[in-house]
Amino acid sequence: MKEKKKSSVAILLDYAGSHKGLTFLGLALSAVSMLLSMVPYLCIWLVARDLIAVAPDWTQAQGITRYGWLAFAFAVGGILLYFAGLMCTHLAAFRTASNIRKRGVAHMMQAPLGFFDTNASGLIRGRLDAAAAETETLLAHNLADIVGTITLFVSMLVMMFLFDWRMGAACLLAAVISVAAMFSMMGGKNAKLMAEYQAAQDRMTKAGTEYVRGIPVVKIFQQTVYSFKAFQQAIEAYSSKSEYYQDKVCRVPQSLNLTFTEGAFVFLVPVALFLAPSALAGGDFAGFVTNFAFYAVFSAILSTALARIMFASAGMMLASTALGRIDQVMCAPTLKKPPRPQKPQDSRVEFADVSFTYDGAASPALSHLSFTVEPGQTVALVGPSGGGKTTAASLIPRFWDATSGVVKVGGVDVTQIDPHVLMDQIAFVFQNSRLFKTSILENVRAARPEATRAQVEAALMAAQCGDILEKLPQGMDTQIGSEGTYLSGGEQQRVALARAILKDAPIVVLDEATAFADPENEALIQKALSELTRGRTVIMIAHRLSTVVGADQILVLDKGRIVEQGSHSVLSTAGGLYARMWADYNQAVQWKITSEREVE
Numbered sequence: 001m002k003e004k005k006k007s008s009v010a011i012l013l014d015y016a017g018s019h020k021g022l023t024f025l026g027l028a029l030s031a032v033s034m035l036l037s038m039v040p041y042l043c044i045w046l047v048a049r050d051l052i053a054v055a056p057d058w059t060q061a062q063g064i065t066r067y068g069w070l071a072f073a074f075a076v077g078g079i080l081l082y083f084a085g086l087m088c089t090h091l092a093a094f095r096t097a098s099n100i101r102k103r104g105v106a107h108m109m110q111a112p113l114g115f116f117d118t119n120a121s122g123l124i125r126g127r128l129d130a131a132a133a134e135t136e137t138l139l140a141h142n143l144a145d146i147v148g149t150i151t152l153f154v155s156m157l158v159m160m161f162l163f164d165w166r167m168g169a170a171c172l173l174a175a176v177i178s179v180a181a182m183f184s185m186m187g188g189k190n191a192k193l194m195a196e197y198q199a200a201q202d203r204m205t206k207a208g209t210e211y212v213r214g215i216p217v218v219k220i221f222q223q224t225v226y227s228f229k230a231f232q233q234a235i236e237a238y239s240s241k242s243e244y245y246q247d248k249v250c251r252v253p254q255s256l257n258l259t260f261t262e263g264a265f266v267f268l269v270p271v272a273l274f275l276a277p278s279a280l281a282g283g284d285f286a287g288f289v290t291n292f293a294f295y296a297v298f299s300a301i302l303s304t305a306l307a308r309i310m311f312a313s314a315g316m317m318l319a320s321t322a323l324g325r326i327d328q329v330m331c332a333p334t335l336k337k338p339p340r341p342q343k344p345q346d347s348r349v350e351f352a353d354v355s356f357t358y359d360g361a362a363s364p365a366l367s368h369l370s371f372t373v374e375p376g377q378t379v380a381l382v383g384p385s386g387g388g389k390t391t392a393a394s395l396i397p398r399f400w401d402a403t404s405g406v407v408k409v410g411g412v413d414v415t416q417i418d419p420h421v422l423m424d425q426i427a428f429v430f431q432n433s434r435l436f437k438t439s440i441l442e443n444v445r446a447a448r449p450e451a452t453r454a455q456v457e458a459a460l461m462a463a464q465c466g467d468i469l470e471k472l473p474q475g476m477d478t479q480i481g482s483e484g485t486y487l488s489g490g491e492q493q494r495v496a497l498a499r500a501i502l503k504d505a506p507i508v509v510l511d512e513a514t515a516f517a518d519p520e521n522e523a524l525i526q527k528a529l530s531e532l533t534r535g536r537t538v539i540m541i542a543h544r545l546s547t548v549v550g551a552d553q554i555l556v557l558d559k560g561r562i563v564e565q566g567s568h569s570v571l572s573t574a575g576g577l578y579a580r581m582w583a584d585y586n587q588a589v590q591w592k593i594t595s596e597r598e599v600e
């Protein structure tokens with residue numbers, strides 16, 4: 001059976017969780033407040049009736065003061081209940097939006113890390129944040145307005161029969177035309193257009209983020225804003241979408257809507273003129289005038305009600321597209337947790353016939369990789385750019401899951417290990433490790449939150465960070481990025497290594513840890529690395545072949561396959577790809593030394 005699509009409101013109420021009741025209470029209060037606000041109109045009718053009945057001897061109309069107070073009391077009561085209702089719906093809306101944010105973030109925490117390579121984390125966060133905020137308006141205001149206005153229309157129907165259904169129908173006719181015009185802007189094809197408009201807005205935000213990131217390049221190469229084609233095209237696409245929507249979808253219905261929102265009177269007057277002669281002839285002209293006075297005043301609240309419906313429907317549309325965007329975040333892939341997790345036995349890493357293809361890629365990034373790294377061994381992954389080194393290393397901590405074959409840690413398939421336990425087994429040092437904008441202490445302690453100050457300090461010392469701590473005003477309590485406290489790339493790398501040392505994981509994955517360091521930093525980083533890797537299983541990705549000479553095993557990856565495997569001494573004389581790379585590397589080093597001598 002086809003599953004019925006849930007409405008936006010139902011989805012939002014799911015997110016509201018325990019605050020669902022508060023939303024219902026708010027809506028009920030809003031409905032009751034609308035009913036109370038009808039009473040003053042009834043009082044007007046009663047006053048008009050009494051006045052006309054005693055005219056011209058107004059002193060005989062003794063009930064009107066009572067009606068006046070009654071109208072006042074109900075009006076105030078209506079306002080108070082309306083505010084009480086709004087308080088409930090606001091509270092529920094804030095909680096719901098906060099639940100959406102929390103659930104989104106919790107879901108993201110379960111996404112494989114590789115997901116963030118292809119989906120900018122800033123965009124995901126922005127999307128979740130903005131979309132959650134957009135749902136707030138629907139729950140806090142729009143829903144209460146919709147419920148209130150439905151109550152109003154129902155009570156109007158009752159009032160139609162209560163006094164004179166013909167004049168009541170005249171008032172309603174304007175409302176019906178106005179609502180019909182409004183819904184024609186939102187239904188079917190137009191809803192799709194609205195979704196396209198929102199998508200164009202999303203693309204513009206994304207292109208804007210890319211543009212801001214690329215500003216240094218734009219400046220260095222003296223380009224203008226127009227050289228950033230993607231951003232410019234995204235802006236143009238957005239403006240043409242919004243113009244199209246405004247022009248083709250909104251213009252006529254919006255004009256109709258506006259005309260009839262203000263025009264309830266238009267139908268009432270001709271109907272009254274038509275009815276007047278028979279009322280005169282029937283002898284109940286006083287009753288007729290009273291009814292007319294009532295509907296004339298009553299029709300004025302129609303425009304307020306319609307304006308509320310208009311805002312509410314716009315809010316509904318916004319919320320439904322916002323929910324669509326939230327859904328995209330919630331549908332992001334997550335790491336499947338094993339039903340019966342197993343514990344890794346040791347720090348052995350094993351690839352058994354592993355292949356991997358990135359989503360949407362035409363060819364595999366890795367094909368039938370098989371190798372074993374015994375506990376305590378160091379294996380280096382080398383090879384031409386795009387060969388698959390980073391991809392292979394990424395499969396160990398499950399940044400991605402293998403498309404086929406098995407990656408094992410400690411003899412257990414990584415997909416059968418609890419993700420937290422797996423992460424505890426592995427320290428990953430990236431090419432350019434990011435530090436948080438907090439103290440050095442907290443940056444390092446991120447690896448092991450329960451670590452003492454002394455343990456953090458020991459890790460910093462082991463990572464050769466003594467000189468960094470000395471020059472900083474508050475040592476390891478100095479906030480990174482504050483008041484001119486910036487660390488160089490090599491220094492940041494050493495702090496990141498201290499983090500990895502503190503983690504004390506049995507397996508270490510190093511992705512070009514020394515790639516961007518200057519010679520002085522490189523020597524320190526090498527020292528820090530030997531502290532980090534001592535006695536551990538190490539998988540290192542390296543471009544500088546000098547760093548892999550001592551590795552127990554070198555795997556040469558080319559086009560996703562292992563083309564050579566062995567120790568440096570064997571491979572450098574085997575006449576294959578590694579030997580050529582080694583020769584090229586030595587030539588480059590020779591060239592560097594010669595050119596440096598010439599400069600001297």
Ligand SMILES: Nc1ncnc2c1ncn2[C@@H]1O[C@H](COP(=O)(O)OP(=O)(O)OP(=O)(O)O)[C@@H](O)[C@H]1O
Nearest residue numbers: 117118358361365384385386387388389390391392
């Ligand atoms: N997130 C991704 N989505 C799609 N394809 C990717 C992604 N990351 C890498 N690739 C592709 O997978 C292949 C292997 O890339 P990988 O980064 O693993 O190579 P590498 O050997 O580490 O290269 P380098 O030495 O330049 O860092 C390449 O063809 C690359 O274009």
